[in-house]
Amino acid sequence: MIVTHELRKTFPGQRKLFRPAGPATHAVDGLSLSIPPGAVTGLLGLNGAGKTTTIKVLATLLRPTSGSVTVDGLDVVGHARAIRRRINLIAGGERMVYARLTGRENLWYFGQLYDVPRAVLAKRIDELLELVGLTDAAGTVVERYSRGMRQRLSIARGLINAPAYLLLDEPTLGLDAPIARDLRAVVANLARDGVGVLLTSHYLAEVEQLCGHVYVVDRGRLVAEGSPTALTAGTRLPHTVELTLAEHAPAVSAAVAALGAEFEVGVDAEERPTFVLRSPEDLTGELATAVVRAGGAIVRLEVNPPTLEDAILAMAGAPAAVAAR
Amino acid sequence: MRAALRVFAAEGLKQHRRIFGSKLVVFSMLLWPVLTLATTYYTVLPVTSAPGAAQRWPLVAEPGRLLAFLAAGALAYTFFFSLVQSAWHFSWERVSGTLEAMFLTPASRMALVLANGSSALVQNAWLFGCFGLAAAVATGTLHLAHPGMLGIAALALLVPAVAWGAFLNSLLMFSRDSAFLYTLLDDPLWFIAGVRLPLFALPVWIKAIGLAFPLTTSLVVLRGALLDGKDTADLAGQLAFLAGLSAVLLGLTALLLRVGERHAQRTGSLQLF
Amino acid sequence: MATALPTLRRNWLVTMRAYQWTYFVGTLATGILTVGLAYLAYHAIGGGRAGGGFAAAAGTADYLGYVTVGAAASMFTVRMVLWVAKAQITEQREGTLESQVLAPARRLPYLVGVGLQALTTTVVEVVVMLTFAIMIGVRLPAPDPLTLLAAFVAASVAVFGISVPLSAVMISVGEAHITQNTLFVAMGLLCGFTFPPAYLPDPLRWLGEALPVTSALRALRAATLEHAPLSIAAPDLLLCLALGLAYLVVGLRLLGPAERIAIQRGGSA
Numbered sequence: 001m002i003v004t005h006e007l008r009k010t011f012p013g014q015r016k017l018f019r020p021a022g023p024a025t026h027a028v029d030g031l032s033l034s035i036p037p038g039a040v041t042g043l044l045g046l047n048g049a050g051k052t053t054t055i056k057v058l059a060t061l062l063r064p065t066s067g068s069v070t071v072d073g074l075d076v077v078g079h080a081r082a083i084r085r086r087i088n089l090i091a092g093g094e095r096m097v098y099a100r101l102t103g104r105e106n107l108w109y110f111g112q113l114y115d116v117p118r119a120v121l122a123k124r125i126d127e128l129l130e131l132v133g134l135t136d137a138a139g140t141v142v143e144r145y146s147r148g149m150r151q152r153l154s155i156a157r158g159l160i161n162a163p164a165y166l167l168l169d170e171p172t173l174g175l176d177a178p179i180a181r182d183l184r185a186v187v188a189n190l191a192r193d194g195v196g197v198l199l200t201s202h203y204l205a206e207v208e209q210l211c212g213h214v215y216v217v218d219r220g221r222l223v224a225e226g227s228p229t230a231l232t233a234g235t236r237l238p239h240t241v242e243l244t245l246a247e248h249a250p251a252v253s254a255a256v257a258a259l260g261a262e263f264e265v266g267v268d269a270e271e272r273p274t275f276v277l278r279s280p281e282d283l284t285g286e287l288a289t290a291v292v293r294a295g296g297a298i299v300r301l302e303v304n305p306p307t308l309e310d311a312i313l314a315m316a317g318a319p320a321a322v323a324a325r
Numbered sequence: 326m327r328a329a330l331r332v333f334a335a336e337g338l339k340q341h342r343r344i345f346g347s348k349l350v351v352f353s354m355l356l357w358p359v360l361t362l363a364t365t366y367y368t369v370l371p372v373t374s375a376p377g378a379a380q381r382w383p384l385v386a387e388p389g390r391l392l393a394f395l396a397a398g399a400l401a402y403t404f405f406f407s408l409v410q411s412a413w414h415f416s417w418e419r420v421s422g423t424l425e426a427m428f429l430t431p432a433s434r435m436a437l438v439l440a441n442g443s444s445a446l447v448q449n450a451w452l453f454g455c456f457g458l459a460a461a462v463a464t465g466t467l468h469l470a471h472p473g474m475l476g477i478a479a480l481a482l483l484v485p486a487v488a489w490g491a492f493l494n495s496l497l498m499f500s501r502d503s504a505f506l507y508t509l510l511d512d513p514l515w516f517i518a519g520v521r522l523p524l525f526a527l528p529v530w531i532k533a534i535g536l537a538f539p540l541t542t543s544l545v546v547l548r549g550a551l552l553d554g555k556d557t558a559d560l561a562g563q564l565a566f567l568a569g570l571s572a573v574l575l576g577l578t579a580l581l582l583r584v585g586e587r588h589a590q591r592t593g594s595l596q597l598f
Numbered sequence: 599m600a601t602a603l604p605t606l607r608r609n610w611l612v613t614m615r616a617y618q619w620t621y622f623v624g625t626l627a628t629g630i631l632t633v634g635l636a637y638l639a640y641h642a643i644g645g646g647r648a649g650g651g652f653a654a655a656a657g658t659a660d661y662l663g664y665v666t667v668g669a670a671a672s673m674f675t676v677r678m679v680l681w682v683a684k685a686q687i688t689e690q691r692e693g694t695l696e697s698q699v700l701a702p703a704r705r706l707p708y709l710v711g712v713g714l715q716a717l718t719t720t721v722v723e724v725v726v727m728l729t730f731a732i733m734i735g736v737r738l739p740a741p742d743p744l745t746l747l748a749a750f751v752a753a754s755v756a757v758f759g760i761s762v763p764l765s766a767v768m769i770s771v772g773e774a775h776i777t778q779n780t781l782f783v784a785m786g787l788l789c790g791f792t793f794p795p796a797y798l799p800d801p802l803r804w805l806g807e808a809l810p811v812t813s814a815l816r817a818l819r820a821a822t823l824e825h826a827p828l829s830i831a832a833p834d835l836l837l838c839l840a841l842g843l844a845y846l847v848v849g850l851r852l853l854g855p856a857e858r859i860a861i862q863r864g865g866s867a
Contacts, residue, residue: 011593053593059429063590084431095422100342112335113430115328141346157426349776360783367793368632371661372639374649382643508624516631526642 002035002058002165002196007067009053009220027053029220030067035165037196040187042211042228044200044312050220051200055167058198059089071165085114087165090158092173097153099143103134106142106153107160114161128156131186133179148176155183165196172203184210204309214308216315223315228308235314237306238262238278241287244300245273255294259286272299329436336440337448343414344448354452362399365521366392382523390552393466397548398520400457404450404482405518405540408490409510411445416497424498428589434582435491438498442490446483461551470556477557481546481567485539488571491578499585519544539574542567601704605711609681621680622723629673629727632792636665637734655794658823663738666731667819668791670724675757675811676782677723681716682709682761683778686853687768690860705853709765713758738822745821745831752817752838756810759842762849766856772863790815810841 008029013022028050035041035058043051056062057069060080069076071083097106104125111121129135132152142150151174158166168187172180180203187210191197201207207214208228216224216231224231245252252275256263261279268274277287284303291298344350372378373385384390415438418424427437461467469475493510497503515521517535524532524545535541546563549555557564588594640646640661648661656664685708732738764781768774788795788806795806806812817834820826828835 012591056593061425061428061590062593063587081431084429089429093422096426098339098342098423099421100346101339105338105342109335109339110426110430112331113427113432115331115431141342161430347773347776349773352776352780357779357783360787364783364787364792367787367797368636368665369639369643370793370797371648371652371656372636372644374651375644375647376649377645378643378649381645385643502620504620505623508620508627511624512627512631516634521635522638523643526638528638 001037002071002198003069004034004054004058005032005068007031007054007057007069008065009050009057009062010065026220028057028217031215031217031220031222032067033215033222033225035196035198037164038191038194039212040191040197040199040210042199042201042207042214043217044204044207044214044308045217049217051217052169053220054217055089055169055198055200058165059087059167060084061089085161086163087167088158088161088163089167089169090155090171092170092175093151093154095154097142097150097157100141102139102141103129103145103149103153103156104138107156110157110160116161124160124162128159131159132156133182147174148179151175152179155186159190163195165198166190168197168199168201170201171199172201172206180206204307204312208308216312218316232306232308232311235306235311236280237310237314238280239282239284239306240304241277241284242300242302242304243275243277243287243291243298244268245275245291246297246299248273249291249294249296251294252291252296255290255296256287259283259290328431329433329440332432332436333440333444336437337444340411340441340444340448344445351452354449355456358399358403358453359456362392362396365395365399369395369521382525389464389466393461393464393552394523394548395521396457396460397552398515398544400450400453401482401540401544401547402515402518402520403453404446404486405489405538405543406511406514407445407449408442408486408493409507409514410449411441412490412493412497413503413507415441415494416500416503419498428586434586435579438491438494438578438582439487441494443483443487446486446490466552468552468554469550470554470559474550474556477560477564478547478550481550481560481564482543485543485567485571485574488574488578489539492574492581495578495581495585499581499588514538514540517541539567539570542570601707602711602714605708606715609712609715621677625673625676625680626723626727628676629669629724630730632669632672633662633666633727633731633736634734636662636669636792637736652794655796657794658819660737660739660823662736663823664794664819665792666728666736666738667822668815669731670728671753671811671815671818672786672791673727674720674724674753675785677720678713678716678754678757679761679764679778679781681720682713682758683764683768684774685709685712686765686857687772687774690769690772706850709758709762713754713761717754739825741822742825742827745817745826745828748828748835749814749817749821749831752835752842753811753814755846756814756838756842759810759845759849762846763852764849766849766852769860770856772860785809785811788812808841810838810845813838813841 008031009027011025011027013024031050031054033041033043043054045051053062057064057076058071060076060083063077071087074082076083098109101109107125107128108121111125116124126135129138132155134149134152134156137145137149142153145153155171158168166187171187172183175183184206187197187199191210199207199211212227214225214228214231215222224234226234252273253265256275256277259277259279261277261283263275263277266274266276275287275291277283282303282305284301288298288301369391373382373391379386384394418427428434458467493506497506500506517527517531518538518540519527519535520540524535524541527535542563546560546567549560549563640648644661648659652661653659658664728738760781764777768777771777785791788798788802789809789812790806795803795812798806813834817831817838820831820834824830
């Protein structure tokens, strides 16, 4: 388990010659979280929330200013080397691979640096290349790879040491949709195999899909945590149901009003009546029943529950921490 | 130890691909040093034929020996400068993101800079080294006290060069402007180290600065061992000095790596100065 | 002139805002250290004299003056070539080559603009180097002003001339470092910057003569070390100009195809 307790990371102000130092930046301000093995944990927030800084502290690239960070009981400061053996980081983008080496050579290079046992390394390289779909391009130098291919290789690099904990910092950023989908499947499988995954992403749909537990941070502080469903429910955002009828039915408006929720009436491009209902609970069933009983013929029904994205936006700037379990 | 050796193997491949990735590399490895050597020879030729020159510098009496003297300088310079180049490339890794990928791994930072330097050295300088040695044998200018001195000369060149390369790597890893250091170590290096001139021709203050660079003393040993038939006893002082200087450079490297990485972990910036 | 002056102005602004100190220091160091090397060798080994063969081969007994003029010319050549030859590969690397090719402006005025700006900064740098030489005790006699001016113009044409085909080579192969350094190292041996080309075997001497910089150097030395009048330096001046213009014409012809190759290769060098 990765555990942080009251983690703080402050960057000193820019020091300039003959001028006083600029103000310090409190990137992470008292963050306590835990990343268990065998699960995908999400870390969400607005830009500048301190997500990347947190990930870099866990990856031992940054030192905490105060607070404790342990990986399976080992402190990140005192046992950095041991921790580096069991974690890895995949950041979105195509950096972290060598242009002059081939795909296979890149993986071999990092395998050497991670001291992956020789007996295991060759086989693992083949498996990873297959996993990211680069088997055919394995012998080509990376400078001839497309951007997507470099990103996929970067992902393979992040798995070369078969880490017990995988830190993903916006891993699908800029990836084509099919590749992003494949990566999400890989991440889900890794968690099933016992790897502890921390995921930060701007694609909230992906977080919703993958994460069992999510931490929401804003300006370096924890503002909410819980499962995606609980977080969404906790903010009491409305469900929206849109309904289109085949033709006008006089009793329908009254039936919809009787549900007691806020609604709007309109017409679509073909002059058919539409109803848009907003309520804290999901009233799809009740609405459909009420409309049919009132004699309405439904031609289109669209349900839009509040998403995690709606929840995050609602939480943004909220002063008090909201813990929903 | 075994893990460190794997780092050496990894860096060896990386250097190999970097250096030999382009076929044009034979220009910088062989053509340029040879042409520059010829230019230097012709440049100093006029003064070496001046009246009384042979009394001031005996070896100018034989053109072959003068050429051998300059060739040895060119060879040693090529060795040491190849490390400046590889350190400059190494500093590029910070920009491209691969330095961070290296720091993520448990690999020893010292092993990384040592491996980077020594792989570059071997792969860059072997061609000119072989060429130089072959030329020395062919022209009969090679004068060894005994065959073992060839090994001593090689060690006196390689060990300080690797230490210097490791030091440069760690220096350039954490500095903002690597191009400036590169410039500083290009022409000034051959000047103060006595690559193209005998040391007696340099003013004292330049010689003093030159001592801080292992190239200077390595060259004294190289020329003494290969061209003047000197043995270990004759060169004991220089060899001891080189050993000490190499140890100092390695110590500074270890310090820079520790301070630099700690600074990076504290401020998020790999730039120390 | 419609292209040349705006180009000059643009490059001036870029230079003033982000002066490439590293290049400047590097080339200045080369010039100063070449003179320094000659100075120390002259005194410590030569005892303040040069060997008998030198005066015959060089046309002057002034070894230090000879090397100093050569070092200044070398610095001038390197800096000018770096500016002009790399102008287009720089555009290519910054991604502006395509837009430049799309614009209706012709290439020569653009390069003249680059060259004029480079000339001004290079002259300043050479003066700095010469000041150093004088400070360490190199005696430079008063030059014949007319011949010096003519030699300077001829040298500028010569260097500009060889930069253009070099630029074409650079953008078509997408590489600058190896190309330019090979030229500099070759010119260092063949053109007589630091020693009389008469020392070289004949085939290399003829090769050197094919470069306009060689005759430009003879003219410059005639003007500075021998105080020669224009009539004496005229043959070298004319040879230099003719060769420089020939290289320029060839280079301009090659630029079009080179740009097409570069754009087809796509991406940056």
